[in-house]
Amino acid sequence: MRRLFDDELAELDADFTEMGMLVSEVIQQAVDSFTNRDAVAAQQIIDQDHQINEREIALEKKTFEMIALYQPVTTDLREIVTILKAVSELERAGDHARNIAHATIKFGSKQKIPVLEQLLGQMGLLTTQMVKDVLTAYVNKDEDEARELAAVDRKLDQLNHQVRADSYEQMRLDPAFETGASIYLNVAQDLSRIGDYVTNVCEWIVYLKSGQIIELNSASQDGEG
Amino acid sequence: MSEEILTTQDLHLYYGEKEALKGINLNFDAKGITALIGPSGCGKSTYLRTLNRMNDLIPNVTITGTIKFKGENLYAPNADTVEIRKEIGMVFQQPNPFPFSIYDNVIYGLRIAGEKDKEKLDAVVEKSLRQAAVWDEVKDHLHESALALSGGQQQRVCIARVLAVSPEIILLDEPTSALDPVSSSQIEATLLNLRHDYTIIIVTHNLQQASRIADRTAFFMNGELVEVDQTKNIFMNPAKKQTEDYISGRFG
Numbered sequence: 001m002r003r004l005f006d007d008e009l010a011e012l013d014a015d016f017t018e019m020g021m022l023v024s025e026v027i028q029q030a031v032d033s034f035t036n037r038d039a040v041a042a043q044q045i046i047d048q049d050h051q052i053n054e055r056e057i058a059l060e061k062k063t064f065e066m067i068a069l070y071q072p073v074t075t076d077l078r079e080i081v082t083i084l085k086a087v088s089e090l091e092r093a094g095d096h097a098r099n100i101a102h103a104t105i106k107f108g109s110k111q112k113i114p115v116l117e118q119l120l121g122q123m124g125l126l127t128t129q130m131v132k133d134v135l136t137a138y139v140n141k142d143e144d145e146a147r148e149l150a151a152v153d154r155k156l157d158q159l160n161h162q163v164r165a166d167s168y169e170q171m172r173l174d175p176a177f178e179t180g181a182s183i184y185l186n187v188a189q190d191l192s193r194i195g196d197y198v199t200n201v202c203e204w205i206v207y208l209k210s211g212q213i214i215e216l217n218s219a220s221q222d223g224e225g
Numbered sequence: 226m227s228e229e230i231l232t233t234q235d236l237h238l239y240y241g242e243k244e245a246l247k248g249i250n251l252n253f254d255a256k257g258i259t260a261l262i263g264p265s266g267c268g269k270s271t272y273l274r275t276l277n278r279m280n281d282l283i284p285n286v287t288i289t290g291t292i293k294f295k296g297e298n299l300y301a302p303n304a305d306t307v308e309i310r311k312e313i314g315m316v317f318q319q320p321n322p323f324p325f326s327i328y329d330n331v332i333y334g335l336r337i338a339g340e341k342d343k344e345k346l347d348a349v350v351e352k353s354l355r356q357a358a359v360w361d362e363v364k365d366h367l368h369e370s371a372l373a374l375s376g377g378q379q380q381r382v383c384i385a386r387v388l389a390v391s392p393e394i395i396l397l398d399e400p401t402s403a404l405d406p407v408s409s410s411q412i413e414a415t416l417l418n419l420r421h422d423y424t425i426i427i428v429t430h431n432l433q434q435a436s437r438i439a440d441r442t443a444f445f446m447n448g449e450l451v452e453v454d455q456t457k458n459i460f461m462n463p464a465k466k467q468t469e470d471y472i473s474g475r476f477g
Contacts, residue, residue, distance in 0.1 A: 003410070004417055004437065068461045069436040 005070045009079060012062055016083045017139055019055040023090045023097070024131040026052065027194060030097035031124035034104045034187055042101035052094040059087045082208040086138070086201045093131070093197040096190040103187045110180040113170055116163060120184060123159045123191045126152055127198075134198045134205075143209040146202035150216035156195035163188035230255040230424050231276065231313075231394060236290035238271055238280065245271045247448040248290070255393070258416060258425040260435035260456070263445035264471065269428050272445065273396050276426065277313040278306050294394075311338075314387030318399040320379035322371035322386075327354075327363050330371045330382055334390035349389050357385035358415040377408025381415060388419075395419070397427040401434065413438050432472060436460045444468045 026045055033041040063084040066072065072080055130152045137145040167181040167188075199216050207213055231253040238246040246268050253259060261269040274280045275292060278299060292299040299309060311334065322330050331350045332340070340346060350367065354360040359381035363374065371382050380400060387395055397416075401409035409431075416425055417438055429435050435442050436456055443453035444467070452465045463469045470476055 003414070065457050065461065069457060071433055071436075 005066070005072065005076065008062075008066060008070075009076065012059070012066065012083060013079070015055070015059055015062070016087060017135065019052070019059065019087065020090055020131075020135045020138065022055065023052060023094045024128070024135060026094055027097045027131050028128045030100040030104075031128055031191075034100050034107075035121060035124060037104060037107060037109070039105050039108070042104035045101035046098055049094065049098045052091055056087050056091040060084065063087075078208050078211060082204045086204045089197040089200045089204075093194045096194050096197075099190045100187050103183050103190070107180065107183050110183075111177075113166075113177065113180065113184065115166055116170070116181070116184040119159055119163050119166065120187060120191070123156060123163070123188060126156055126159070127191045127194050130156075130195060130198050134201050137202065137205055141205065141209055143206050146205035147216065149202050150199050153195040153199040153217055156192050160188045160192035228255055229253065230295060232291075232293045233272075233275075234291040234293075236272070236275065236292060237288070238268075238275060239287040240283070241285045245448050246275070249450050251443060251450055251453060253394075253424055253426065255424055256421065257440040258420045258427060258438055259441045259443060259453075260439035261426065261428045261443050261445060262430075262432060262435050262471075263451075264476070265430075267445040268448040269443075269445040270398055273398055273426060273428050274315075276394070276396055277310050277315055278304075279315065281306065311390045312392055313394040313396060314390065314392040315396040315398065316380070316383050316387055316400050319403050320376055320383050322374070322379050322382055324370065324372055326368045327371045327374070327382055328367040331385050331389050333386060338390075350385075353385040353389040354382070356388050356415075356419060357381040358411065358418065359385065375408065377404050377411055380404060380408070380412055384412075384415060384419075392423070394424045394426065397425065399428055399430060402430060409434070444471060446471070 026048070029041060030045055032038070033045065063080050066080055070076070130149055133145065133149055133152075136142070137149065163184060167185045170177045170181045203214055203216055206216075229252045233249055233251050236246055236249040237244060249268075249272055251272075261273060263269045271280070275288060276299075280286045280288065288300065294309070294313065298304065323333060325333075328350055329336075331353050332346045335346060335349060351360060351364075354363060359378055362378055363382070366373075371379060374382065380403075384395070384400075401412050404412065413434065416427070419425060420438075420440070427435075427439070439456045441453065442456045442459040444451045444459065444463075444465075446467055452459065452463060452468045454464070458464075459468060460472060463472060
């Protein structure tokens with residue numbers, strides 16, 4: 001028998017997915033803005049960040065209401081909890097996209113460092129694909145896909161370490177690169193953090209399906225996160 | 226804004242010397258579900274019964290104050306209680322089908338009113354049973370006794386019997402407290418469908434039922450209306466401490 005709760009849950013689920021798509025787009029735009037050093041696009045991302053925050057608040061409010069009014073149990077409870085937790089992860093991922101937009105503006109027309117450009121390009125591709133994949137995993141409630149995505153996070157962490165090593169090396173070779181190199185460092189860190197948040201969403205998808213609260217990648221958590 | 230279909234002003238009710246309702250002011254917009262909640266003896270059922278003059282049947286009851294249905298005073302000397310109970314129907318805690326067939330139960334009100342057109346009666350029976358979400362279960366047994374049905378089915382037939390006379394308001398006094406959980410959810414689903422077309426006022430001891438289905442919830446205690454608001458406000462952030470204590474199970 002269909003309950004009012006089911007309709008509201010379906011709506012909540014759709015709103016969450018929509019917010020996920022928005023965050024995914026913003027991350028893609030942030031990566032593109034940095035790659036192309038497009039300050040105008042970067043400023044747009046910064047100006048529109050409040051949209052993500054507003055959606056987070058609206059979704060949180062709705063989940064609180066549904067808990068108070070329907071006292072959900074079993075799968076119903078897990079679906080609500082998953083959205084309540086994952087929505088914060090998405091919002092934080094969005095904050096890092098905004099940081100990347102700030103970095104784009106700060107970088108301005110400083111000289112690019114090819115080796116770091118290449119590494120960050122790779123990280124950008126991995127991150128944007130990972131965000132898209134986690135949404136698919138959420139929509140399909142695909143626990144296996146969620147577990148597999150954690151491997152991408154480990155790859156991102158490795159690349160982040162590589163960027164760090166190379167940035168310090170560039171600063172050592174030529175102190176004039178210092179500001180530029182530190183921006184590469186920050187952007188790599190932001191992308192790596194987005195990977196961590198997406199991994200957290202993966203953990204909530206696993207919880208949704210299995211009821212198990214697990215830690216994917218516990219050994220590889222980035223020490224500087 | 227939808228119009229107010231039913232208003233109560235400074236309503237007092239006395240059983241002999243005992244004041245059971247102490248000045249209730251509560252209005253209802255057309256359509257939607259309002260739940261009346263509160264501990265036993267708080268006056269919520271007494272209040273519900275004043276809304277279609279069911280307390281008239283109890284000796285020694287005195288009522289003061291005003292209840293208006295669409296602007297007309299329900300307790301005016303010339304008010305017609307039969308007409309009132311047609312417009313404002315009631316469903317009780319115990320399913321109370323008459324010892325006739327399902328069909329005759331549903332058309333009871335229309336028969337009393339003199340309706341004889343078979344086609345019209347057939348149409349009303351089907352429409353009412355469909356609205357009460359019990360048609361599919363009983364359509365092949367319309368001429369069998371309603372007493373042979375399960376409690377949940379009987380209760381839905383009783384709802385159909387109320388619907389058959391085209392009321393505007395449906396009062397329900399703990400309609401699921403005698404039913405098992407599955408039958409209860411069927412009644413809840415039925416009410417959720419009906420709320421778009423009828424003004425539904427339901428007394429319930431089941432707080433979760435109120436939170437699940439009611440648009441608005443009114444909390445009664447000791448013969449007084451403590452608080453009425455949107456259900457989500459009552460259950461998430463009530464204005465009065467008494468409401469919060471009751472909702473959280475600290476008493477009652």
